[in-house]
Amino acid sequence: MLALSLVASVPFVATSAMAQDKLSVMSFGGAYQEAQRKAVFETYAASTGIKIDEQEYGGEIAKIKAMIESGNTTVDVVDVDAPTLLQGCDEGIFEKIDWSAIGPKDDWIDGTTSECGVGTIVYATTLAYDGAKLPNGPSTIKDLFDTKKFPGKRGLWKNPATNLEFALLADSVPADKVYETLSTPEGVDRAFAKLDTIKDSIVWWEAGAQAPQLLASGEVVMTTAWNGRIYNANKEGKDFRLVWDNQILDSNYWVIPKGAKSPDRSLAFIKYAVEPKVLAGITKYIPYGPVRKSSAEFVAPEDAKNLPTSPQNLTVSLTLDNAFWADNGDEIRKRFTTWLAQ
Incomplete structure (x- = not known):
């Protein structure tokens, strides 16, 4: 019996290990997600060994809610727009953010921080x-x-x-x-x-x-x-x-849906995704500005001229x-x- 139980446990151990090596992230697809893939997802996998399992959606909050209400939250982190963030926070379908694990809020452009969302890009x-x-x-x-x-x-x-x-x-x-x-x-x-x-x-x-x-x-x-x-x-x-x-x-935000398998791992990904250099990396592929003021110094001059958040453009x-x-x-x-x- 002991031998059988040990054998039976092997697939479970392997499955758990595989799950720990992946993180499911859902975003908007298209050129935007392609920029995220190059600047965030691939570099995160290279630095942590955790592969990003990409999902796409059209921004529908109904899709997020249906997943949560099913009792099987399969996505660990979601990129949402501001109206979805507001509604999701009000309805309690997003986890509260521990900002002490992310960074100083005063480094974020006004209006891009929330109790349950972390600003990522500005357009x-x-x-x-x-x-x-x-x-x-x-x-x-x-x-x-x-x-x-x-x-x-x-x-x-x-x-x-x-x-x-x-x-x-x-x-x-x-x-x-x-x-x-x-x-x-x-x-x-x-x-x-x-x-x-x-x-x-x-x-x-x-x-x-x-x-x-x-x-x-x-x-x-x-x-x-x-x-x-x-x-x-x-x-x-x-x-x-x-x-x-x-x-x-206007901005997009990273959120953690209720029921995410490991909120700590989700938060660790978000912390990485909004590091000043990582945010600056997105600007190489798409002209959406970093939400953090400290990112400006890492943005190449040829990219900075196209960004709404560059100091020369962010006047009034x-x-x-x-x-x-x-x-x-x-x-x-x-x-x-x-x-x-x-």
Whole structure:
């Protein structure tokens, strides 16, 4: 019997050892996950001997919840956007983060730390234009609303988020007062009144790929756009230029789903993934900025010029307040839809 029990235990020991040599990480796929693979996953495996078992998803919180509710959490770490982070924290489906094991919070850009998520990358919504068609293009967010200085159509994301913020910033509201202003009926009125001044000149886009397409076709003289989309267009030979003034920043976060097999191992991976040099490594492959200020010195100059978080670009900026939109978004979106139809 003893011999049989020893033999029977061998597969279990082997399986446990194999499990300890792997960590399951879920992210968004595409060029972003390819950058993570090169800068984070492969280097982590090389330094620890722990292979990353990659998973992909489209950002759906339902997929994470279904896994947890099944009682079989098969993913150890997940990359989530800010709205998913907020909802997941509120619903208690993410583990609390022990920040003493990660690093000093004051090294993270404002708005990129959470009790259950660790900021990883920063991307931006900015103003962009075609340098080939407009050599002396816009230089501030105010130029988006100046149709005398820059006549022609403007591209805007068909969403109140970012547009109301840009409107107030262009109307001389300081970045640190934007959400305080938007929290009042008068502030919302003010933002819509500013948008009214260019309403007849707006071409709306809905998918991120449309913004550079509008520039390329000449349908608009400028457009708001996600910085990564402009970067990709320039890799294909375009001369699109970004106006970093009053860019609006947003972030992704690493989280540990409830029921993860080994939260300590998950946390150790996150600690590695947000080390300043590792974060800087991502910028070699995709123009998303590191969330840590101490990463700046490790970013190559040729990469730094494309990042929203580089000191030369991070002059005047606003971090998108996803909590504000979670609380007020439904009401403002109804007004936005009505305004569009008027």
